[in-house]
Amino acid sequence: MTAPNFRIVVGFDGSEGSEKALRWTAGEARLRGAKVAVVRAWTRGEFVTDDELAHIVDKKLEEDVYSVLGDDPGFELEFFAEQGRPTKVLVEMARGADMLVVGSRGHGGFAGLLIGSVSQQVATHTSAPVVVIVKD
DSSP: OOOTTOEEEEEOOSSHHHHHHHHHHHHHHHHHTOEEEEEEEEOOOSSSOHHHHHHHHHHHHHHHHHHHHOSOOSSOEEEEEEESOHHHHHHHHTTTOSEEEEESOOSSSOTTOSSOHHHHHHHHHOSSOEEEEOOO
């Protein structure tokens, strides 16, 4: 079933959990004919300006996504590297989206937890349906 204008937002920080979320999102996007917005949140650095860091993060995001999905993923991609806390950025980016996808665990936090704080918080603070991809 394809749905024109179906938009999926996926959080991607380069972690194993976010790679699984991105792969799952790719399959879903192909099935639905959806557009995918890949979102990475970032915070200020000490050695570069915000503009320089934003440019670096934008390029790194695209490189990381294409290294997971290949050069032609088969659906339309948008990239958003936004400054701010991951929960806030993802909730804002998911406004009006048909689905928000996140991995269960990112780079931070406690390794023994099944679901990380960002996954838990976006699930309770967004109006979009949330899919949390749990890694094996």
